[in-house]
Structures are given as C-alpha cells and as structure tokens.
Amino acid sequence: MSGLTLAQEAFSKAKQEHHKLAIEIRIHDDAYYQQDKPIVDDAKYDALRKRLLAIEAEFPELATKDSPSQNVGAKPSGKFGKITHVVPMLSLDNAFDEGDVRDFAARVRRFLSMDKDTPLAFTAEPKIDGLSASIRYENGELVSAATRGDGRIGEDITANIRTLKNVPHTLAGTNWPDVLEVRGEVYIGHDDFGAMNAAQEHAGKDAYKNPRNAAAGSLRQIDPSVTASRPLKFYAYAWGEISAPISDTQMGAVLKFQEWGFSVNDLMQVCSTAGQMISHYKMIEAKRSALGYDIDGVVYKVNDLALQERLGFVSRAPRWAIAHKFPAEKATTIIEDIDVQVGRTGALTPVARLKPVTVGGVVVSNATLHNEDEIKRLDVRIGDTVEIQRAGDVIPQVLRVLDADRAGRSAVFTLPKSCPICGADAVREVDDKGNRDVVRRCVNGLQCPAQAIESLKHFVSRRAYDIDGMGAKQIEAFYHKKLVLEPAHIFTLEARNDEIKLETWEGWGEQSAANLFAAINARRNIEFHRFLYGFGIRHVGHGNSNLIAKHYLSFDKFLAAMTSEGQEAARADLLSIDGIGEACVSALLGFLHAPQNMQVVNELLAEVKVIDAEVPSTDSPVAGKTVVFTGKLELFSRDEAKAKAQSLGAKVSGSVSKKTDYLVAGSGAGSKLKKAEALGVKVLSEAEWLVLIG
Ligand code: IVH
Numbered sequence: 139m140s141g142l143t144l145a146q147e148a149f150s151k152a153k154q155e156h157h158k159l160a161i162e163i164r165i166h167d168d169a170y171y172q173q174d175k176p177i178v179d180d181a182k183y184d185a186l187r188k189r190l191l192a193i194e195a196e197f198p199e200l201a202t203k204d205s206p207s208q209n210v211g212a213k214p215s216g217k218f219g220k221i222t223h224v225v226p227m228l229s230l231d232n233a234f235d236e237g238d239v240r241d242f243a244a245r246v247r248r249f250l251s252m253d254k255d256t257p258l259a260f261t262a263e264p265k266i267d268g269l270s271a272s273i274r275y276e277n278g279e280l281v282s283a284a285t286r287g288d289g290r291i292g293e294d295i296t297a298n299i300r301t302l303k304n305v306p307h308t309l310a311g312t313n314w315p316d317v318l319e320v321r322g323e324v325y326i327g328h329d330d331f332g333a334m335n336a337a338q339e340h341a342g343k344d345a346y347k348n349p350r351n352a353a354a355g356s357l358r359q360i361d362p363s364v365t366a367s368r369p370l371k372f373y374a375y376a377w378g379e380i381s382a383p384i385s386d387t388q389m390g391a392v393l394k395f396q397e398w399g400f401s402v403n404d405l406m407q408v409c410s411t412a413g414q415m416i417s418h419y420k421m422i423e424a425k426r427s428a429l430g431y432d433i434d435g436v437v438y439k440v441n442d443l444a445l446q447e448r449l450g451f452v453s454r455a456p457r458w459a460i461a462h463k464f465p466a467e468k469a470t471t472i473i474e475d476i477d478v479q480v481g482r483t484g485a486l487t488p489v490a491r492l493k494p495v496t497v498g499g500v501v502v503s504n505a506t507l508h509n510e511d512e513i514k515r516l517d518v519r520i521g522d523t524v525e526i527q528r529a530g531d532v533i534p535q536v537l538r539v540l541d542a543d544r545a546g547r548s549a550v551f552t553l554p555k556s557c558p559i560c561g562a563d564a565v566r567e568v569d570d571k572g573n574r575d576v577v578r579r580c581v582n583g584l585q586c587p588a589q590a591i592e593s594l595k596h597f598v599s600r601r602a603y604d605i606d607g608m609g610a611k612q613i614e615a616f617y618h619k620k621l622v623l624e625p626a627h628i629f630t631l632e633a634r635n636d637e638i639k640l641e642t643w644e645g646w647g648e649q650s651a652a653n654l655f656a657a658i659n660a661r662r663n664i665e666f667h668r669f670l671y672g673f674g675i676r677h678v679g680h681g682n683s684n685l686i687a688k689h690y691l692s693f694d695k696f697l698a699a700m701t702s703e704g705q706e707a708a709r710a711d712l713l714s715i716d717g718i719g720e721a722c723v724s725a726l727l728g729f730l731h732a733p734q735n736m737q738v739v740n741e742l743l744a745e746v747k748v749i750d751a752e753v754p755s756t757d758s759p760v761a762g763k764t765v766v767f768t769g770k771l772e773l774f775s776r777d778e779a780k781a782k783a784q785s786l787g788a789k790v791s792g793s794v795s796k797k798t799d800y801l802v803a804g805s806g807a808g809s810k811l812k813k814a815e816a817l818g819v820k821v822l823s824e825a826e827w828l829v830l831i832g
Contacts (some may be wrong), residue, residue, distance in 0.1 A: 306399035319378030330369035391404030466529030467498035480588035629745035761787030769804030
C-alpha cells in the first residue's frame with residue numbers, strides 16, 4: 139500500500155479522472171465547434187461535462203485556467219464576425235410616469251390623425267433586462283444569430299445562440315415564412331444566477347454584478363462550449379427581416395412565435411385604453427419580485443401592424459412603441475470624498491465617492507453630482523449621509539442629504555476655478571442672452587490631456603470609428619506614451635511600428651498587434667456621419683451627424699458649403715434641415731472656423747477616405763428633392779406627411795427658399811405660400827402631392 143492518506147488518495151483519483159475527462163471533452167469540442175462533426179450526442183457530452191463539474195465542485199483546485207470548465211476546447215477564431223441587420227434593431231423611447239404614457243397614446247393618435255373615439259389597441263408586456271439578439275431562420279432552419287451591436291451591424295453569435303435550450307434549431311409548426319428573423323431578449327433567471335455565482339465563488343472567482351452582466355459575459359464567450367454551460371434563456375418579442383407577413387397584429391405575431399417553438403412572455407396583454415395600459419403596468423410591477431427574472435419596465439406597442447408601418451420610426455426608436463420604466467431604486471450611504479473629473483468637452487463634473495452600497499443588486503461606489511449648482515442645491519458635503527438612486531445603467535445620482543442639520547459638517551465643497559488636470563482656467567460661459575452655463579469648463583481644449591484623451595476615446599467609440607481592440611485602456615496607453623495625441627496618429631501607428639514594436643508590449647503579441655492594425659486599416663474608409671460624429675463636437679451627436687450627412691451627401695460638398703458660401707448662408711442652409719437647431723449650428727460652425735480644428739480634420743483626411751452618404755432611392759420621384767409643408771393638411775398629420783416624404787428620400791425643410799422643389803400647401807397657407815409663388819417654387823395641393831408620390 140502507498141503511504142497516502144485517504145484524502146490524498148481520493149484527490150489523486152479525482153485528478154486522474156479529471157485529466158481524462160478534460161482531454162475527452164476537448165476532443166468533442168473540437169469535433170463539434172471546429173469540424174462541425176460531433177462524435178457523440180448531446181446527452182453523452184452533457185454527462186461528461188456534468189461529471190467534470192462535479193469533480194471540480196469537490197476539488198476546486200482542479201478548476202485551473204486550462205480546465206474545459208473555464209475555457210474549453212480548441213480555441214475558435216478568437217473574434218466575432220459581423221452581421222449586418224437588413225432591418226435595423228431599434229431601441230425604445232422611455233416613459234417615466236403615467237403622464238408620459240398618456241402623452242404617448244395621444245401622440246400616436248395625432249400622428250395618425252385619429253380621433254379619440256376610433257379604437258386603438260396596444261400590447262403591454264414586461265421589459266426584460268437582458269440583451270437583445272436577432273436569430274435568423276431560412277426554410278425553418280436556424281442559420282445565424284447576431285447581437286444588436288450599433289443597431290445596424292451586430293456580432294455573429296450563431297454558435298453561442300445554438301447552445302440555448304429554449305431556442306429551436308428547426309422551427310416547429312407550419313406556415314412560417316422562408317426567411318424569418320426572430321428577435322428577443324437573452325437573459326438569466328434569478329435562481330440560475332444565484333447558482334452561477336455560487337459556483338464562481340466556489341472556484342475562487344469574482345461574482346457577477348447582476349443577471350444582465352452575467353448574461354452579457356456568457357453570450358460574448360469566444361468559446362461556445364462555455365456559453366453552453368451557462369443557463370441562458372430567450373424570450374421572443376419582435377422580428378426583423380421576414381419574407382412574408384406573419385400576422386396583422388403584434389399579439390398575433392408573438393403567438394405565432396410560440397407555435398413555432400419559442401418561449402414568449404405570458405404577461406403580454408392587449409389593452410384598449412391608456413388606463414388599461416397603466417393598470418397592466420401596475421399589475422406587473424406588483425409581481426416584479428416574484429417573476430424570477432429581472433425586468434425594468436413595461437413595453438407598450440401599437441397592436442395593429444399596418445398602423446405600426448404608418449408610424450415608422452424617428453432616428454433610433456419606433457413611434458409605435460415606448461418603454462414605461464419602473465422608478466429608479468434608492469439607497470442610503472455616506473459621501474467619503476468628492477473628486478472632479480474632466481470630460482471630452484472640458485466639463486468639470488464633481489463625482490461623489492461613496493461608501494459602497496448595494497442598489498437594486500449592484501454595488502455602487504460613485505455617484506455624479508452633475509455641476510456646482512447641483513452641489514449648492516443639495517448642499518452636499520464630504521461626510522454627509524445621502525440618498526442615492528440608480529436607474530438601469532445610468533450613472534447613479536445623489537438625490538438629497540439626509541442629515542443636513544447635523545452639527546460640525548465639513549466645509550462647503552467648491553469646484554476649482556482651474557482645471558485639475560492641466561491647470562488652465564475653468565469657466566462658466568455666458569451666452570449672447572446673458573445666460574450663464576451651469577457647467578464649468580476647462581478652456582484649454584485639446585491642449586488639456588483629459589479632454590484630448592476623452593476625445594480620442596470618443597473617436598474610437600462604437601458610433602464613431604468603432605475600432606476593434608482600441609478601447610479606453612489602449613487610448614490611454616498610446617496617449618501617455620505620446621504615440622497618439624490626435625485622431626490621425628491612430629492611422630500612422632502601423633507605419634511607425636518599427637520603432638513602437640507594439641508586439642513586445644506587455645499584454646500584446648504578434649497576433650493582437652496585427653489584429654489591431656487590421657482593425658484600424660478597415661476604418662480607412664469611413665462613412666460621412668461617423669467621420670463627423672468622431673470629432674465629438676458639442677451638440678453634433680449621432681442623430682445630428684446623420685441628418686447632416688443625409689442632407690449634404692458628400693463631406694466635400696458639406697465642407698464647401700460651410701466654408702465658401704460665407705457664415706450666414708452656411709447657417710441658413712444648416713438650419714433648413716429638419717431637426718437641426720441653433721446650438722448645433724453654432725457649435726459646428728465654431729468648430730470648422732477654428733484653424734487648429736481644421737488642421738486636425740485635414741491631417742485625418744490625409745489618412746482616411748470619407749464615404750458619401752447613400753443617395754436616396756431613385757425610384758421615388760421625390761428622392762433628393764426639398765419639400766416644405768405648410769397649412770392644415772386634411773388626410774395626414776403634418777408629422778406623418780413629413781415622415782413619409784423623408785422615407786422616400788426627400789429632404790423636408792421648414793422654410794421656403796430658392797432651393798425648395800415643392801411646397802405642399804394645405805388650407806390656410808399664408809406667408810410660405812406667398813414666398814413660394816414669388817420665387818416660382820412649384821406649389822402642390824395635398825391631393826397632388828399624394829398623386830406625385832404614388
Ligand atoms: S421591443 C422596435 N420588447 O429593450 C422595438 N424590447 O430599450 C424593439 N427589451 O433593445 C424592442 N424587453 O433589448 C422590446 N418586451 C420587449 C423588450 C425589449 C426588453 C429591450 C430590447 C431593446 C431595449 C430597448
């Protein structure tokens with residue numbers, strides 16, 4: 139007999155079995171995920187993994203980094219491919235109280251020119267707090283799946299989605315369209331989350347913050363066999379591309395999903411009034427803690443799909459749906475310190491460092507205090523006990539001080555009058571009307587390291603250049619080494635790599651460096667709206683950048699219009715774009731007329747080519763034409779008429795000029811009609827306009 143104790147013997151036996159299992163599982167992973175030729179059926183494979191996990195539960199030291207339980211199998215490609223959503227994946231506007239919900243219902247009626255007696259039904263269903271995914275079926279077979287991404291392009295998570303138990307690989311039932319993209323939410327239930335975190339802790343690893351983060355981490359596993367071991371579920375609630383209509387109503391479509399083998403939420407209901415929507419919300423809110431999964435509100439959708447079609451969407455959200463959010467969760471804690479952060483636009487933001495506290499399942503240790511007026515309003519000081527709130531993924535806020543009359547409070551906190559990063563003046567601007575900005579800003583622009591770094595982070599962010607492998611951490615490292623001080627430098631990194639030798643840096647290797655350069659080069663052709671948004675000009679966000687790109691189509695033409703026609707003409711031209719306001723125009727012109735900014739633009743233009751915005755569909759007779767609506771329209775609301783014109787590629791302007799192609803005049807048209815007549819602009823009645831657009 140050997141001299142081992144019983145415990146040592148048990149461990150040694152377990153270790154041997156674990157080793158054998160690990161090899162076997164890796165072979166199966168490789169056969170399944172790499173060769174696409176599984177050797178064993180799912181039940182046999184699951185049994186192997188289950189045994190491996192049982193051994194690791196008993197002997198956690200065996201759950202080493204290379205165990206299949208952590209990161210199994212032969213490594214797949216290392217990155218997710220991209221999938222373009224033919225039908226964009228939208229997000230939702232929010233309603234925070236009953237008034238917002240009633241406004242939403244009224245807005246829908248107004249848009250549809252529908253009086254209050256005409257029936258109008260809405261569905262109401264829980265808003266699941268997970269991650270959305272789009273799963274594509276062709277001839278009833280699951281062919282691909284993608285994350286939402288930026289709404290237009292998502293990541294290819296087909297292999298991971300295939301591992302979800304309640305997602306059919308082959309559609310059940312009959313009569314599904316040949317092409318069907320089912321959309322819904324991937325989430326983890328409370329019980330499963332508890333078990334998952336217990337296992338994490340058992341293995342000596344950090345617990346997940348909440349079920350949503352655990353779901354996100356699980357779905358974005360490079361190795362699908364890791365995803366397979368996670369308890370992810372899917373609720374179907376929407377669709378993308380479909381080759382044939384599936385129903386006349388939202389409710390009907392979701393019931394079809396159920397017939398075809400998907401899980402749908404049984405708290406979905408059709409409501410015929412705003413009052414019913416609100417009572418359903420209250421019912422769901424009352425059940426919230428017993429549901430077994432996280433929800434953060436209730437989603438209302440117009441039930442009639444023909445009406446949804448007429449309503450369409452505005453920038454990124456449908457007009458026919460809204461999310462009624464639950465009130466933010468609150469907690470009490472102590473302010474241990476107040477720091478000042480400097481943002482991309484130079485704004486000095488006071489941030490409260492808190493004694494860590496759990497709010498709605500998440501540990502919070504920072505909260506924003508917004509600006510100095512807010513600090514004054516709250517009279518908040520270091521050492522105070524405060525009430526804070528956290529709503530969804532928004533930065534937590536301080537709501538009020540709970541012990542304001544306590545004796546011996548610390549001194550009043552004042553924001554510094556100079557930038558804590560670069561030392562330049564930090565001022566509150568006063569506009570032409572004498573209004574003082576609530577925000578104090580560092581005046582040093584891109585000379586301030588904080589602003590430069592935040593601007594670069596914005597430049598590589600998802601809605602701008604979206605460079606894979608270039609995030610906040612990398613930007614900071616490149617900036618501090620003085621290798622990337624402005625956007626153009628990102629594009630010259632590869633050419634300088636003989637000196638930089640990125641592959642020798644800690645955390646980098648040949649492959650990751652090559653991947654980064656490839657990701658950068660892939661962005662040398664950049665869409666107009668991303669190019670513009672990338673500069674991070676105040677008031678020129680994603681939505682406005684899109685509007686501007688669609689209006690001018692080419693960046694060269696835009697720049698020419700901005701710089702050669704004189705400021706007043708440029709201003710008028712920009713303001714004629716529906717949705718572009720004064721603040722955006724002033725910021726944009728201010729940016730383009732500063733020589734140091736134009737130098738940044740030109741240096742970047744030496745590295746990248748700006749792709750023109752898409753020319754509107756030419757089969758519409760109004761594509762590319764500028765249209766103005768005036769007077770009272772009878773058949774459609776003004777908003778619906780405008781939205782329709784835009785969807786046909788027309789530009790809708792608020793004022794008549796010699797660039798106007800059509801003035802559509804309803805009853806009671808006044809000065810715009812006169813001006814159009816004087817300028818010889820073609821004037822159409824509402825009926826003539828309808829004939830024109832067919
Ligand atoms: S409908 C065009 N329904 O909420 C409408 N979304 O804030 C598409 N979500 O990106 C969304 N539960 O990830 C819809 N029952 C539900 C939902 C839901 C959760 C998520 C979804 C969406 C986000 C928008």
